[in-house]
Amino acid sequence: MSESPEALAARFAPGARVTVRRAAPPGHLRTPWYIRGQVGEVERLCGAFANPEELAYNRPGLPRQPLYRVRFRQREIWPDYRGPAQDTIEIEIYQHWLEPAP
Amino acid sequence: MTADSRRHAHDHDHDHHHPTRADDDDRLSHWQAMEIALRELLVAKGIITADEVRGAVEAMDARDPAQGARVVARAWTDPAYKARLLADGTAAVRELGIDMATTRLVVVENRPGLHNLVVCTLCSCYPRMLLGLPPDWYKSRAYRSRAVREPRAVLSEFGTTLPDDVEVRVHDSTADMRYLVLPERPAGTVGWSEDHLAALVSRDSMIGVTRPSA
Amino acid sequence: MRSHHDMGGLPAGPVERREHDYALWEKRVDALMVLLSAPQRRLLRVDELRRNIEALPPDAYDRMSYYERWISAIANTLLQRGVVTADELGRKLAEIEARQAAP
Numbered sequence: 001m002s003e004s005p006e007a008l009a010a011r012f013a014p015g016a017r018v019t020v021r022r023a024a025p026p027g028h029l030r031t032p033w034y035i036r037g038q039v040g041e042v043e044r045l046c047g048a049f050a051n052p053e054e055l056a057y058n059r060p061g062l063p064r065q066p067l068y069r070v071r072f073r074q075r076e077i078w079p080d081y082r083g084p085a086q087d088t089i090e091i092e093i094y095q096h097w098l099e100p101a102p
Numbered sequence: 103m104t105a106d107s108r109r110h111a112h113d114h115d116h117d118h119h120h121p122t123r124a125d126d127d128d129r130l131s132h133w134q135a136m137e138i139a140l141r142e143l144l145v146a147k148g149i150i151t152a153d154e155v156r157g158a159v160e161a162m163d164a165r166d167p168a169q170g171a172r173v174v175a176r177a178w179t180d181p182a183y184k185a186r187l188l189a190d191g192t193a194a195v196r197e198l199g200i201d202m203a204t205t206r207l208v209v210v211e212n213r214p215g216l217h218n219l220v221v222c223t224l225c226s227c228y229p230r231m232l233l234g235l236p237p238d239w240y241k242s243r244a245y246r247s248r249a250v251r252e253p254r255a256v257l258s259e260f261g262t263t264l265p266d267d268v269e270v271r272v273h274d275s276t277a278d279m280r281y282l283v284l285p286e287r288p289a290g291t292v293g294w295s296e297d298h299l300a301a302l303v304s305r306d307s308m309i310g311v312t313r314p315s316a
Numbered sequence: 317m318r319s320h321h322d323m324g325g326l327p328a329g330p331v332e333r334r335e336h337d338y339a340l341w342e343k344r345v346d347a348l349m350v351l352l353s354a355p356q357r358r359l360l361r362v363d364e365l366r367r368n369i370e371a372l373p374p375d376a377y378d379r380m381s382y383y384e385r386w387i388s389a390i391a392n393t394l395l396q397r398g399v400v401t402a403d404e405l406g407r408k409l410a411e412i413e414a415r416q417a418a419p
Contacts, residue, residue, distance in 0.1 A: 028367035030276045033318040034325035055363035086269040092277040123337040133384040139408040158347035223324030238334040247328040
């Protein structure tokens with residue numbers, strides 16, 4: 001996806017390992033608390049969308065943020081997870097919440 | 103159709119249209135009064151009409167899990183449709199007259215070795231256009247908190263047990279995508295008509311808390 | 317700090333398999349949300365409604381029903397946007413109260 005005044009370029013490709021940033025700004029956020037700081041793998045790019053954090057204040061939320069479906073292993077997220085190692089969770093996360101995993 | 107108790111794609115018996123619980127006419131609550139106040143102000147300002155409100159209520163009433171069941175039954179019987187559904191759910195359901203409006207539909211397929219479960223931990227996002235209004239339990243604290251952390255325990259509360267060699271994949275709907283689970287077609291249904299198959303598909307199986315059986 | 321509505325992963329009891337048939341007033345709340353957010357009006361966004369719901373104090377969030385939270389958020393959003401004024405909303409609520417009292 002190329003950059004335009006209306007949409008940011010995608011930084012991550014499917015398969016990329018990413019870390020969800022730890023941050024806690026006030027206002028409306030769509031990155032759940034439980035996934036912040038966790039490492040997952042980009043399953044796909046879903047497209048680019050206006051930023052809901054800004055839409056929540058009736059602002060346009062531009063430029064559009066690439067949105068990724070990111071897959072995480074449950075055993076890596078929950079210290080007490082009792083299910084098998086292959087259980088996963090997928091969450092859609094906006095690009096500005098993601099950094100490359102170390 | 104037969105008197106098969108599962109002929110409606112619901113998990114409870116009721117009339118064909120969704121019954122509306124009677125308002126408690128003795129005393130309006132603060133929030134019921136607020137609804138009336140806003141509606142009357144908006145109508146007086148010419149922003150909406152009473153007919154539009156009535157129409158929107160009727161449109162939502164007309165949506166129920168039977169629509170989702172129809173999509174599933176079509177996918178079970180038509181491999182090309184299933185491929186289109188999995189590639190672009192929004193476009194594929196539009197073929198059947200279902201409009202996802204501002205949301206996008208993602209259909210996730212249960213397969214041997216993979217079971218999908220849908221939740222919205224942050225609010226209650228739900229594929230309303232296909233399934234109608236969500237049940238209270240989907241919006242509850244208990245489901246929203248535990249479905250991501252202990253999905254197998256939640257599934258067992260719905261009577262669903264999965265072996266350890268099956269991956270349980272939870273989808274937390276945090277953005278504009280709405281998820282529908284495409285359950286596995288039950289064994290013993292070879293040659294069944296789409297209508298007959300659709301009757302097997304409950305709302306709960308399209309959320310992923312149960313699996314259909316013949 | 318975790319926001320009160322952001323509950324994924326917190327401990328909780330069994331899922332109560334509750335369902336209720338929606339009351340007419342609840343369906344009307346839903347209708348207002350659909351009509352006001354429709355592209356031809358765009359008088360509120362679902363994101364604004366969510367922000368207003370999330371801003372409810374924790375005890376109110378837990379005590380209020382799903383559609384009570386939504387109608388509260390619709391009212392706050394319309395006030396924030398200036399679609400209705402506090403004065404006209406207050407007067408209308410008083411008028412409804414008076415209708416109830418009238419024989």
